[in-house]
Amino acid sequence: MHETLPRQRPRSPMLPLAAALLILFNLCPGGALAAGTTPERAPLQATGNWTALARGHAPLPPMGWASWNAFLTDLSEQRVMASTRALVDSGLARAGYVHVNIDDGWAARRDPATGRLVVNTERFPSAATPGGNSFKPFADRIKAMGLKPGIYTDIGYNTCGQQANSPGDIARSPRGTLAEKSIGMRGHVAQDIDLFMGEWGFDYLKLDACGLAMYGPESRPVKERGYRMVQPWIDVVSPLRTDIAGVRNAYDEVGRALAKTRPANDFTYSVCVWGDADSRTWGQHVGNVVRTSLDIAPWWGRMLHAFDSASHRALYARPGSWNDPDMLHIGHGEFDAGHLTEARTHFAMWAIINAPLLIGEDLSRTPASLLAIYGNTDVIALNQDKAGNQGTLAYDSHDIQIIVKQLADPSKKGVVIVNRTGSAMSADLTAAHLKFDAAAPVRLRNLWSKASSSFTGETSFRLEPHESLTFEASGERELADGLYLSEMPGRVHVADDGIVVPQADPTVYRSINVWAGTRNGGERPQYMGWGGAQVDMTPYDGALQVNGKGYRTGIGILAGSRMEVKNDGQFSRFTAEVGVDDGTRNSRDAVVFEVYGDGRLLASTPLLRWGQDARALQADVAGVKVVELIARQVGTEGGAGNLVVTWGKAALGAVRPAAALGREPKQEKSAMDWRKTQLPGNRARQTMSSPGRTIG
Structure with a gap:
C-alpha cells in the first residue's frame, strides 16, 4: 500500500515549503526578487509575557538510563531491569539518574481491530496479564524502585528499528499485515498517548522521525519488506524539500495530546528529529528535550559532531527545554574503560552544555572506573545547576575549546577546557574568559582531581590528546552589580530570531559516517539554524x-x-x-x-x-x-x-547613579x-x- 500522509498544505513536486517560498518571495525569472518587493513577516509585537514552553516537566536536564546505545532493538525486560537495579544499587539513582527509558524494539504489533499496540511478551513477559496485554506491571515495577519509566515510538507509521536492514533487526521487527506492522503513532496520536502516559503510566516519551523520512518509494523496507510507502516529509539533504511546518505541527499535535492526558504536566517530551526540519529552532517551543544531530556513535569524531550541533545553540535552551546532542556513549568504543580520558571528556562536555545525561550502556556489566565517571557529583552539579544556563564558548577553535557556564551563585562559573585533537596542546585561561575582574585572584577547583589552585589575569595548561580539564571557578565579577545577558542564556527566550529562509549550520564538525564509511562523498548534514541568535x-x-x-x-x-x-x-x-x-x-x-x-x-x-x-x-x-x-x-x-x-x-x-554608568x-x-x-x-x-x- 502506498500512501501520502495528510499534510498541512497541498503538495507539489518541490514539496510545500518550496511552493510557499516562491509565493512568499514573489520570485522573478532567474531567482531575483521582484523590484520593490521584500518578504513580509508578521509584525514584531511586544507581548508582555514569557512565552517559552510551559508544557511538560524538565526544570533541569533529564538524567537516567536509556536502552538504545546498549542494546539497539535487542532489548528485553531482563536486560532493562538489570540496568535499572544497577542504577539503584550503585547509588546513581540517588545522584539524580531517575529516568529509565526503553527505546525501539518493545512492540509486537498493532491490533488491527482495536488499533491498540501490543507489547512483545516474549521479550517483556510481565506484559502478559490476566486481562490481556499491558505494560503497566513493567512501568509499576520501575516506579516502585523510585524511578520514572520512559517509552519510545515514532511520529510516522513505522519506527527507526523497522527500517534497519541487519538480519537481527529484521527478525525482531513486527510481522503481519500492513496495519499490524504500523506501530508508529501516525493516525493513533490520542489513542497511543492515552495508552502510554495514562493507562500504562509512563512518564517520558521519546518521539522519533524515521517514519517521516525513511519509507519513500525506493527504500528497502518498502521495496523488499512491504512496509507502507510514505512520501518523505523530511529530506535530510535538502531543507527546501522538507515540510518544516508539517513536521512541527505533527510534533506539536503530540505535545498537545500529552498535555491533555497529563494536565498536571508531569511528563517529559523528547523531540527526536535529529536536527533536521529546522527542529533546532522550533523544537524549543514544542519539546522538553530536542535532538540537535543525527545519532552519536562511540567514536571521537562522531562525539564532536554531536557536541557541535548543540554547543552553538545556548540561546535556544533553558529550563523547560534542553538541547540534546544524543545519549551518552560512554562504555563503548573509544569511550570504554580502556579510554578513560575520552570518557571523562565526553561526560564533561555533555554536562557543561546542559545536555541530558542519559547513560547508554549495560549497567549490569559496567566497571567501577566508568561508574565513577557517571557518579561524579561535582560534574553532575554543573549539569544540574538550578540557574539553567547552557555553557557558552568563551574560546572556540578546531583544536581547543573553553566552555564557560554561569552558575546560580553569581561568583561561580563552571569551566571545561577541551583538547579536541590527537596531539598534546597548550591552552591559556584568562579572567576575561570567565568575565571576572582581571586584577583579582581567580580560584579554581578541579572537579576530577579535587585539587585547588588560583591565578590572577591568566594561567596556562598542557592537555594531552583528547584530554579535558573541568573546574569550578570563583572570583570577583567583571560586572560587579549584575550579569551580562551572555552569561545567563537560561533567562533568554528567542521568540523570533529574524531568520527568513533556514540555512544549514556550517560550524558542525564533519566526521566519517560510521555506518557508510567513505563509500560516498562524505556526510553533509543540513542542521538548520545558521544565522540564529548567538552569545x-x-x-x-x-x-x-x-x-x-x-x-x-x-x-x-x-x-x-x-x-x-x-x-x-x-x-x-x-x-x-x-x-x-x-x-x-x-x-x-x-x-x-x-x-x-x-x-x-x-x-x-x-x-x-x-x-x-x-x-x-x-x-x-x-x-x-x-x-x-x-x-x-x-x-x-x-x-x-x-x-x-x-x-x-x-x-x-x-x-x-547615572554618573557611574557613564x-x-x-x-x-x-x-x-x-x-x-x-x-x-x-x-x-x-x-x-x-x-x-x-x-x-
Whole structure:
C-alpha cells in the first residue's frame, strides 16, 4: 500500500515549503526578487509575557538510563531491569539518574481491530496479564524502585528499528499485515498517548522521525519488506524539500495530546528529529528535550559532531527545554574503560552544555572506573545547576575549546577546557574568559582531581590528546552589580530570531559516517539554524563589532527579531550599546532598537545604519517581570538582506547613579516615530540573506 500522509498544505513536486517560498518571495525569472518587493513577516509585537514552553516537566536536564546505545532493538525486560537495579544499587539513582527509558524494539504489533499496540511478551513477559496485554506491571515495577519509566515510538507509521536492514533487526521487527506492522503513532496520536502516559503510566516519551523520512518509494523496507510507502516529509539533504511546518505541527499535535492526558504536566517530551526540519529552532517551543544531530556513535569524531550541533545553540535552551546532542556513549568504543580520558571528556562536555545525561550502556556489566565517571557529583552539579544556563564558548577553535557556564551563585562559573585533537596542546585561561575582574585572584577547583589552585589575569595548561580539564571557578565579577545577558542564556527566550529562509549550520564538525564509511562523498548534514541568535558572536560566527568598536560580550542577532528576558523583578536596570554590526551584508537599510517591560515601551533608538557608532541604550526595569528586546529592520531596498545587529554589553543590573554608568544618553525619538520618517511604504521589512551573498 502506498500512501501520502495528510499534510498541512497541498503538495507539489518541490514539496510545500518550496511552493510557499516562491509565493512568499514573489520570485522573478532567474531567482531575483521582484523590484520593490521584500518578504513580509508578521509584525514584531511586544507581548508582555514569557512565552517559552510551559508544557511538560524538565526544570533541569533529564538524567537516567536509556536502552538504545546498549542494546539497539535487542532489548528485553531482563536486560532493562538489570540496568535499572544497577542504577539503584550503585547509588546513581540517588545522584539524580531517575529516568529509565526503553527505546525501539518493545512492540509486537498493532491490533488491527482495536488499533491498540501490543507489547512483545516474549521479550517483556510481565506484559502478559490476566486481562490481556499491558505494560503497566513493567512501568509499576520501575516506579516502585523510585524511578520514572520512559517509552519510545515514532511520529510516522513505522519506527527507526523497522527500517534497519541487519538480519537481527529484521527478525525482531513486527510481522503481519500492513496495519499490524504500523506501530508508529501516525493516525493513533490520542489513542497511543492515552495508552502510554495514562493507562500504562509512563512518564517520558521519546518521539522519533524515521517514519517521516525513511519509507519513500525506493527504500528497502518498502521495496523488499512491504512496509507502507510514505512520501518523505523530511529530506535530510535538502531543507527546501522538507515540510518544516508539517513536521512541527505533527510534533506539536503530540505535545498537545500529552498535555491533555497529563494536565498536571508531569511528563517529559523528547523531540527526536535529529536536527533536521529546522527542529533546532522550533523544537524549543514544542519539546522538553530536542535532538540537535543525527545519532552519536562511540567514536571521537562522531562525539564532536554531536557536541557541535548543540554547543552553538545556548540561546535556544533553558529550563523547560534542553538541547540534546544524543545519549551518552560512554562504555563503548573509544569511550570504554580502556579510554578513560575520552570518557571523562565526553561526560564533561555533555554536562557543561546542559545536555541530558542519559547513560547508554549495560549497567549490569559496567566497571567501577566508568561508574565513577557517571557518579561524579561535582560534574553532575554543573549539569544540574538550578540557574539553567547552557555553557557558552568563551574560546572556540578546531583544536581547543573553553566552555564557560554561569552558575546560580553569581561568583561561580563552571569551566571545561577541551583538547579536541590527537596531539598534546597548550591552552591559556584568562579572567576575561570567565568575565571576572582581571586584577583579582581567580580560584579554581578541579572537579576530577579535587585539587585547588588560583591565578590572577591568566594561567596556562598542557592537555594531552583528547584530554579535558573541568573546574569550578570563583572570583570577583567583571560586572560587579549584575550579569551580562551572555552569561545567563537560561533567562533568554528567542521568540523570533529574524531568520527568513533556514540555512544549514556550517560550524558542525564533519566526521566519517560510521555506518557508510567513505563509500560516498562524505556526510553533509543540513542542521538548520545558521544565522540564529548567538552569545558573544554574530549570527554568522563573527566577532561583534560596530563601526570599528569591538565587543567581547553581547548578543548577536538578525534584525526583525524579538527576545524575551526573564527579569522577575530581580534586576532594576537594563543597559546595552547597540548598532548595526560591521559583519552585516546589508549596508543600505536601518534598524530601530526597542526595549519593553511587561509590554510597555521603556526605551528606543533612532534609525541606525551600518557605519554609525553604537548607541547607549538603558531602561529602568525595576519591578518588571519580562523585558523584551526588539530590533526592527527599516528600509525599502528589496533583497539587501537581513541586517546583522549587536546588543553589545547587554546586561541586567541594579540601579546606581547615572554618573557611574557613564554619560546619560540623550533622549531620542520615540520608537514609534521612525514610522513617520522612514522612506515610502511605512512598513518594517525583513529580507533574505546568506553570508557572502545577497539575493536580488
